[in-house]
Amino acid sequence: MSFGGPQWPQQGPGQQQPYGQQQPQAWQGSPQQPQQPNPFPGAQAAGTPDWGALAEASAARSKRKRGLLIGGGVLAVLAVGAVVATAVVLTNKSNEEAKNGGPSPTGSAGPTDTAAPAPTFSSVAPLPPPNPLDYISDAKKDKAPLSAEGFFPGKKLTMNGRPYQKGATSSTTKCAAVTQGGLGSALTANGCTRVIRATYEKDGIAVTVGVAVFPTDEQALKAKKQAGGGIAPLTGAGVNEFCLHKTVCLRRTNAIGRYVYLTQTGYTSGKKVTAGDKAVFTTADDLGSFAFNQLYARGRTQASAAAGAPGE
Numbered sequence: 001m002s003f004g005g006p007q008w009p010q011q012g013p014g015q016q017q018p019y020g021q022q023q024p025q026a027w028q029g030s031p032q033q034p035q036q037p038n039p040f041p042g043a044q045a046a047g048t049p050d051w052g053a054l055a056e057a058s059a060a061r062s063k064r065k066r067g068l069l070i071g072g073g074v075l076a077v078l079a080v081g082a083v084v085a086t087a088v089v090l091t092n093k094s095n096e097e098a099k100n101g102g103p104s105p106t107g108s109a110g111p112t113d114t115a116a117p118a119p120t121f122s123s124v125a126p127l128p129p130p131n132p133l134d135y136i137s138d139a140k141k142d143k144a145p146l147s148a149e150g151f152f153p154g155k156k157l158t159m160n161g162r163p164y165q166k167g168a169t170s171s172t173t174k175c176a177a178v179t180q181g182g183l184g185s186a187l188t189a190n191g192c193t194r195v196i197r198a199t200y201e202k203d204g205i206a207v208t209v210g211v212a213v214f215p216t217d218e219q220a221l222k223a224k225k226q227a228g229g230g231i232a233p234l235t236g237a238g239v240n241e242f243c244l245h246k247t248v249c250l251r252r253t254n255a256i257g258r259y260v261y262l263t264q265t266g267y268t269s270g271k272k273v274t275a276g277d278k279a280v281f282t283t284a285d286d287l288g289s290f291a292f293n294q295l296y297a298r299g300r301t302q303a304s305a306a307a308g309a310p311g312e
Contacts, residue, residue, distance in 0.1 A: 130306050132299030136257030137217035144298055147171060151211055151294050152198035159286035164200035164207075167239035171196045175212060181229015183253075183262075187212050190223040199234045200287060205280055206242045207265040207287045208233045211295070214258045224255040231262040240268045248272040250284050254292070257299060261291040 135141045144150075148169035156165050175192035176184030187195070194213040199206060210231035214220040230251035233243045243249035249266030250273050265284040266273055273280050 130303035132296060132303045133257055134299070135302040135306070136259065136295060136299035139215045139258065142258065142298075142302065144302055146194060146196065146213060148196050148198060151196055151291075152209070157200065157290060159290055162202065162282070162286060164202045164283075164286070165238065167199040167201055167206070168234050168236035169196075169198040170234055178210065178232045178234075179229060180232050180264075183227050183229040183231065186223050186226040186228065187260075189226070190219045191215055192223065195231075197231065197234045199237075199239050200283075201239045201268065202283065203279070204268050205265065205283050206233070206235075206239050206268050207263055207283050208243075209287050209291050210262045210264075211291060212260040212262070214260070217255075217258045220255045220258045220260050224253055224260050227253045227260070227262075230264045233264055233266075242266045242268045242270070244270065246270075248274075250280055252284055252288055254288065256292060256295050259295050261288065261295065263288050263291075 148171045152166065152169055154166065156163055158164070170178070171194065172178060173194050175187040175195045178195050178197060179187065191214055192212050193215065195210055196213075197208055197210045199208045201207075208231055212220075212223065214223065230249075230253070233241070233249075235241045243264050243266040247266060247270050249264050252263045254261055263284050265280050265287075267280075
């Protein structure tokens with residue numbers, strides 16, 4: 001970009017010549033009128049302009065104009081440079097503040113340590129939550145009441161969408177009296193203290209569930225391994241006799257904690273159970289799972305209570 005004054009347009013024929021390029025003319029003064037002052041600086045006294053002086057004056061004005069334009073350009077460049085320098089300084093300042101976490105508050109005496117204190121942790125590991133099995137493995141911890149209604153509540157139960165009607169229940173400390181075959185001797189030899197039973201029925205299939213109680217889990221496990229025969233069927237309260245000695249029923253024995261839980265399942269009609277009787281096996285599975293769940297829930301309830309007790 002160039003700097004300068006307005007550009008004169010090119011003149012066509014018959015147009016006035018630009019200032020400073022007029023042709024010399026003689027001054028036409030009238031003898032009757034007073035002499036007019038010379039309108040051109042440096043004009044000769046005889047009325048003819050001093051074209052040399054005019055040219056020098058025009059050149060001087062052009063030189064001054066160029067000086068002003070050049071000076072203005074230098075000032076503009078300096079101003080732009082100052083703006084750029086200011087932007088660089090501000091950018092550097094912002095970057096520096098970002099690195100250092102921002103400027104100090106107004107009026108502060110200097111940087112201060114504002115870091116939050118580091119969290120402290122105890123060197124003592126927290127105690128693990130109580131294990132429910134611990135509370136059903138030893139009579140010293142397993143203090144919850146023992147009853148038929150506690151293990152087998154309500155009048156019916158539903159397992160996996162299948163409803164079972166509850167029949168009779170019983171509880172006795174004479175463990176061998178409610179067994180068949182060699183189960184009684186195995187229970188007695190290992191310190192059985194109680195047997196609790198309940199019977200359930202669905203669609204002509206009945207199952208008696210028995211829970212044998214021992215002082216420790218070791219004794220219960222030994223009784224399970226030594227067990228022969230099964231739990232005696234419990235009839236009544238709407239359930240007919242089943243699993244008599246002349247028929248065949250499905251017997252199962254298992255253990256958890258200080259408890260051995262047993263099932264005996266068969267037809268109320270006296271029909272023998274075979275390997276293809278899926279409904280009998282399903283019934284035994286449902287009631288065995290129910291007994292296991294009840295015993296584990298017993299341990300979990302006591303463990304939760306111990307965890308929330310003061311001093312535990």
